[in-house]
Amino acid sequence: MEIGSFFEINPATVKKGGEASTLHLSQVDKYGKEHCCYTASGREAIELALISLERERPDIRKRCLLPAYMCDCVFLPFLHRGWELVFYSVDRELEAAGEEIFRLALEHDPGLIFIHPYYGADTCAGLRRQLAGLRRSGVLVMEDVTQSYYLEEAGKDADFVVGSLRKWYAVPDGGFVASDIPLAEDVLETGEEYARERLVPLVQKWEYLKEKERRTGGALTAGWLPRKAEYLKRNRNLENALDCYQGVRRISRISAEILSRVDEEGARRRREENYHALYQHICGMKRLWAILPEKETHAPLYLPVYVKERDSLQRFLAGYGIYAPVLWPVGEENKDFLQGDGTYIFEHMLALPIDQRYDAGDMEQLAEVLALYEKQPVIGIRVDVNETVATGHIMRCITIAEQIKKLGGQVLFITADGQAEELLARAGMEHVCLQSRWDHMEEELLVLREVLKLAGIKTLLVDSYQATPAYFEELCPLVKLVCIDDCFEHIFPVDVLINYNAYHIRFPYRETYGGKTRLLLGTDYVPLREEFSVKQIRDRDEQSGKKGFSVLLSSGGSDAQNAILGILQRAMQTEELRSVMFHAVVGVYHPQGDAIEAFAANYENVKVYRPCHDMAGLMADCDAAVSAAGTMLFELCAMRVPTVFFQSADNQRYDREFFEAGERMIFAGDMTQDRDICIDKICEGLKRLVADAALRERMKENLGSVTDGKGAERIAGEIMRL
Structure with missing residues (x-):
């Protein structure tokens, strides 16, 4: 069985229908208004109310106070009719402060105040006294009861009561407006055609669910599966059409007849x-x-x-x-x-x-x-970021964490200090700080054990070169252990080991670990952020309005060799590169970030991102890239960006073999050994890419087959199965 989504309709219950003018619903009649009209939707009910109000009071101030927590479809009729919107806040209990509304009313002098009691509770109770006073001064009140249709306290003191009926009952259309002000029913159009169209997906859903019930275990044959996608798409298109419609339709005869029989x-x-x-x-x-x-x-x-x-x-x-x-x-x-x-x-x-x-x-x-979700495991992730530890470590962990959450798991990041706080908060990740030394991890074990116990962590992922075999040995009795190992410098007593680099084949992982540790090896496990797996890769050479040649510059989070500034300085001295547009991504921990920005201020073709919040989008806009080795090379592969890369840390020394092979990328050397020579080679590589369009096309083709972007999803699945 399925629970939720829009109502389904049994076609056998649909009759020809009667006149909407004869429809009476007790829950609408309870408001005691002199006039009532049934419309095709709640949005159209609001539109009819506004038309009626403007007729009755042609000098009305077309300014309305509305709650900021509201469906954007409510705004549409106001915008259609040229009303100005002023928003008031709603707190976490879904209540608005009467004092704020009174202040905004004095400040903005609205003609109308819109209120909405949420989810069957009179969350407007605290406003009603202030609203009564404002009504006496000439301000009108419209109350939307779409979420509180059965609430007795709602609507009686409002000038207009509006609501959607199709949210409450199995009808293809339906809304209402009730008021003591005469309603402009002469503007109403027929809603029969829209109702007939929307009836189709509602009946299709009923047929789908009934067929699913008839099948053993709820399994459907392949022929039925596309039908769900079909009725969902059809319904979505009709909802979009409803938002675009600017008239007001009377409720259909089909819906009026169904509602006349509703209990x-x-x-x-x-x-x-x-x-x-x-x-x-x-x-x-x-x-x-x-x-x-x-x-x-x-x-x-x-x-x-x-x-x-x-x-x-x-x-x-x-x-x-x-x-x-x-x-x-x-x-x-x-x-x-x-x-x-x-x-x-x-x-x-x-x-x-x-x-x-x-x-x-x-x-x-x-x-x-819900109880099953509540019991999903808590996964701890131990990682750091600072001037020495590049942001790539925490970024790949965030990517894995996002996939764990998609599977229903809970994630708690654990850091030595507070330097990752802003980054994790922006990613929506919970975290705890150990107040320890990031490069002496065994000292933190006493505090870490307490954190693991209090948080109920059953599995711990560790991404740090500072973690020793002894560190893992101490944790073995407490949790399942997962580690990311780029270097094969130690043998770790862990349950799962990850090395997604292509060079993992250089090391005897399988011979060393045997069957004791689950090994996730190779590019199938590259933890790319979701933006790189779903991003539409545009043809950068055919972008409309694109001018010149653009290059992305990145050197990792810390850039210990100050590579970015050196590359920019050399490029501005190179004839073939002076007109290239450079996009320099500078990490928040970059020691020369201010100097790079000062340099860029002298050149129109140098733009600095500190940091970059849409790396995939920036890559898609660039013709080529210069990057330090590491996970970012896989991101560039996914985006098919021709790249010149260099080594900036010892753990990157094996990347050359894979990325340079098969004309995937151009290797410029080791920045840590001879910075000047490496920068020269980078500029030479860029000159080749600028001049040789055929080379760029071959590289794009070769890059596209490196990874499918589902590595983080695979890692998360393995972790959740522990």
Whole structure:
């Protein structure tokens, strides 16, 4: 069985339909408004309300206060009709401060205030006194009850009550607006064609689910599998068309007839039961928790929860056929107004389905999957970054961590000091600092043991050249151990060992470790960031409006030999390279970062990134690259960028054999041995690439076959299986 997503419709229940004008729903009638109109959607209900308001009050100030936590489709009718939007904030309890609304009302003098009680709770209760005062001064109030359709406290004191019915019932279209202000029903268009079109994917979904039920174990033949993709695509296209539509349609006869037969009280009661059942199941969970108090919530649209790793849980649930939506994606209109609690809501909120299609058994099934997610292992990652340890180490660990999260695992980074804090925070990773010396790792073992115990870590990935066999020996009784080993300088007592470099064949890993350690060797395990595996690789030679030749410069996080500045200085003195556009990526720990920026200020064709937040995008825009050896060479392979590379650390000495072979890249030597000669060779290599388009094309072709970009996914899978 599947749980969630849009409603399905049994075609046998669809009848010709009656007149929308005869439709009455008790949950809409309860607002006690003189006028009511049923529309094709909630968005169109808002549009009709605005048209009616502008007719009734042609001098209305077309400025509206809205909550920053809102679906961007709500903004569309306001923008269509030329309204200015002013946003007020909502806290983590989904409540707005009446004082802020009063202040904004005084400051902006709005004609309308838009409120939204969230998820079946009267989260606007604290506003209603201030709103009553503002209404007396001439400001109107519109209340959207789409998430709180059954809430008794909602709507009665608003000038307009609007909502979406298709979110609550199995209908192809449906929304409503109720008001004491006359509604401009003369503008209504027919909605029959749209309803017939949208009925198709709803029926297709019903047929798909019924066929799935009939199959033993829920397995479908291959012929049925594309049907799900088909109805999902069709529904998505119709939703997009709805957003683009600027008129107002009357609810269709099909939906009006279905709604005339709907058991409103039965649906309310089932939602209420499901909500309370699931709420009790999630109480006490640590990775997710309910946002609103149980007793204050009444038959909501969903059960909203905050999740530490929201996207991870959403993917995990989908793997079990449970589809929990994110409400909502951030819109262009409100993105610049989000901060603090507002940002937290959009990043951590997930809506768990509890509607009337499901019963207690379904809620039990959903709860079991949530409990399984709650029990997923905690993976520790021990890594550092500083002036000596290049950022490549922590970046590859972040990449692996992201894949672990996709599989439902929890990740805790463990560092010696606080230098990685900003980088890990930006990546959304939890971390703990040992307050130890990064280059004396055995000294940290006492504190590390306590961290492993308190965090419940069962598996530890270590990425450090400072880790010794004795370090791992001490940890063996406590956790499963995984290490990244580039050099084969020690034999480590670990459960999994990773060396994704092509030169791993130089070392007798299999003979040495035998069957005791799981070996992940070779380029199938290159932990490329996801942007390099899914990025659309553009043809850089045919970009419209592209001028000149662009080169990416990178030397690793620390650049101990100050290679970037040296290359730039030499290039500006070289006739063939003076007109090349250089994009220099400078790590946050680069000791000469200020000097590089000062140098670049004298040249229009030198741009410095400190740091670069979209490396794949930058690579895609460049014709060639200069890079130190290491993981970045594999990223350049994935993006098919012709590259001149050099050695900048001892552990890179074997990269030459693989990357120079088969006309993949050009090797310029060892920067640590003779900096000047190496820089000369780099410039010579660049001159070749600038002048020889055929060479660049051959290199691109050769680079494309090095890695498929799924290495981090494979590593994460192995770690989760330990």
